[in-house]
Amino acid sequence: MKPVGKGVIGSKLARLQSGEPPRVLDLFAGCGGISLGFQAAGFRVDAAVEIDEIAARTHAMNFHGDLAEAAFEQHARPRDITSIEPDEIASELGLGDVENAFDVVVGGPPCQAYARVGRAKLREVADHPSAFKVDPRGNLYLRYLHYVRATKPLAILVENVPDALNYGGHNVMGEIAEVLDDLGYVARYSLINTAFHAVPQMRDRVFLVAVHKDLGTGIEFPKASRHLTLPSGYEGTRSVALKLLDLFAEGHFVEADHGTPDLPGPVTCEEALGDLPPITLHLEGKLRRGARRFDQPIPYPKRRKISQYARAMRDWPGFEAPADGLRDHVIRYLPRDGAIFSAMPHGAEYPAAHATAVRLWEEHVKSLEHSGKRLSEKEKLNLHRAMVPPYPVGSFPNRWWKLRPDFPSRTLMAHIGKDTYSHIHYDSQQARVISVREAARLQSFPDGFIFCGTMNPAYRQIGNAVPPLMAMRLADQIMLALRAATAGGAAMRVAVAAE
CATH class of the missing domain: 3.40.50.150 (Vaccinia Virus protein VP39)
Structure with a gap:
């Protein structure tokens, strides 16, 4: 040849x-x-x-x-x-x-x-x-x-x-x-x-x-x-x-x-994400289902100390952080799961998430009954359906995962374009999955890098990237x-x- x-x-x-x-x-x-x-x-x-x-x-x-x-x-x-x-x-x-x-x-x-x-x-x-x-x-x-x-x-x-x-x-x-x-x-x-x-x-x-x-x-x-x-x-x-x-x-x-x-040890999730604005709209009842468009800037919070990694993501030459804030710092609407996200331990997978959901359901039933409300078996079952994810524990052991603040993230996949349970934010008070911009940070895309489309296509692009x-x-x-x-x-x- x-x-x-x-x-x-x-x-x-x-x-x-x-x-x-x-x-x-x-x-x-x-x-x-x-x-x-x-x-x-x-x-x-x-x-x-x-x-x-x-x-x-x-x-x-x-x-x-x-x-x-x-x-x-x-x-x-x-x-x-x-x-x-x-x-x-x-x-x-x-x-x-x-x-x-x-x-x-x-x-x-x-x-x-x-x-x-x-x-x-x-x-x-x-x-x-x-x-x-x-x-x-x-x-x-x-x-x-x-x-x-x-x-x-x-x-x-x-x-x-x-x-x-x-x-x-x-x-x-x-x-x-x-x-x-x-x-x-x-x-x-x-x-x-x-x-x-x-x-x-x-x-x-x-x-x-x-x-x-x-x-x-x-x-x-x-x-x-x-x-x-x-x-x-x-x-x-x-x-x-x-x-x-x-x-x-x-x-x-x-x-x-x-x-x-x-x-030095690895760059941790907290170093990568800790400087970004907290998201609490879902906790305040202000988040709804539907496509998330990147049309509302969210200013960076004032913070005394920013990690070396976060600073690099803000100051990448040619892709510097936008002056008016982040437009793709948006998340999925998952109303059933916030309490589970909050209560899960760091590093926990779906079996632990499911067990957490069952425990929360049991505590809720006991609380209702303790207050004098009698629940039928059908009502208990309906509450169970509303509070506990339906996936079999043995079939989806890696479907959910909560980030550890002191360790790197697991691999981001294109599947986050469909759901983001594989990357639940480590901050239990925010009780949510990661945002589009947080996914980009974990992939080392700088804050000035623009993703076209809406939320789901952006997640998919990030998960597919090198x-x-x-x-x-x-x-x-x-x-x-x-x-x-x-x-x-x-x-x-x-x-x-x-x-």
């Missing part, structure tokens, strides 16, 4: 040596978590491909919001990666020849398509760009490879869930690395938990980084900046994900750095590799000129 031509790579390196920023194409971009991290590390986000209409507009609003209307709308268009070609995107956005348009390709193809895609199929797409059409179950990842071949980037980032290491009997990331080797890249991947990198969330994800062999540089993953002991559930998930890896024979896998106990701080740590490493390559090229030219 013929590797990427040196002429294109050399031309891109020369451009970087002239002082121009590396240009990013973000595939499966969502609202822009990876894009934001790369932008913060000095890259320029020139294009994104995202099929979801609201997420695509969110991405455009944050990264191209200063453009004229016609140009902005081009960036805001939802695009289906299975039906649009790389050269079409470059043409539509006025970026010129697709081979020269981008320096870095990033993104996370959804893993559902991977189960039956094997090494032969992955290699097939490298020689036959339309091979993805043969097996639509694998088309998303095969399209990602197609975009890599068409754009000839200097570097690549792929993100995915831990299951990508053991999906349908495949180590998908290992297979990706092998194909990228064939395409002329040095590829490495690692299973990293974001809590070790100052994100207030224990989120395990696999990250693959690749650089073109012509750069002559290696790949380093970021060192941990925080240290913690992960709960047993996370260790179990990691063990299953790593089951297919032969760590002695595997040439592409790199063990993540977990730091040492002398490092934490920008984690993306920035990886982007920093890629930037170091690019700078090392351009410095090496400059030194070589000086030596040749001296001769």
Whole structure:
């Protein structure tokens, strides 16, 4: 298989040596978590491909919001990666020849398509760009490879869930690395938990980084900046994900750095959320069902001390906190559950929540009967239905969870777009689930980052995203590799000129 031509790579390196920023194409971009991290590390986000209409507009609003209307709308268009070609995107956005348009390709193809895609199929797409059409179950990842071949980037980032290491009997990331080797890249991947990198969330994800062999540089993953002991559930998930890896024979896998106990502890939920305005409308009877729009600013409370993390979220360059307050600090209306949220212990899951609800129901029945009111069995049953969640205790052990103020959050998922019981606020006096802005804080989105749409789509965009701080740590490493390559090229030219 013929590797990427040196002429294109050399031309891109020369451009970087002239002082121009590396240009990013973000595939499966969502609202822009990876894009934001790369932008913060000095890259320029020139294009994104995202099929979801609201997420695509969110991405455009944050990264191209200063453009004229016609140009902005081009960036805001939802695009289906299975039906649009790389050269079409470059043409539509006025970026010129697709081979020269981008320096870095990033993104996370959804893993559902991977189960039956094997090494032969992955290699097939490298020689036959339309091979993805043969097996639509694998088309998303095969399209990602197609975009890599068409754009000839200097570097690549792929993100995915831990299951990508053991999906349908495949180590998908290992297979990706092998194909990228064939395409002329040095590829490495690692299973990293974001809590070790100052994100207030224990989120395990696999990250693959690749650089073109012509750069002559290696790949380093970021060192941990925080240290913690992960709960047993996370260790179990990691063990299953790593089951297919032969760590002695595997040439592409790199063990993540977990730091040492002398490092600072993890960023906690209280550090992440403690400076935000309390929400009590639901306790005052002022909250109703329906879509929550982001049209009412809520001022920040006056506070003497703000955590380093909260200050970073308020002061992120280009995404500073809005002067009039937060417009997306809104929550779901859950009138049945406030008392349960308040009484649950920190760190409690659904079985404890259900037991708490039953206890509150029993206490309420006793209180009514003590006051002289006689309740029929039907009335008791109706009260039970009104006060106790109906889900079987054994079927949904992780459905509910109350944040611990002294520890990072559990993983935020896209499912919070449907309900937010997985992230109940640690402040028992507020008796509620987290708000949209609090979800964004736990993902490390700065306060000035705008989410389009209403509450549920915003939750979903946040849950689907890569934490920008984690993306920035990886982007920093890629930037170091690019700078090392351009410095090496400059030194070589000086030596040749001296001769």
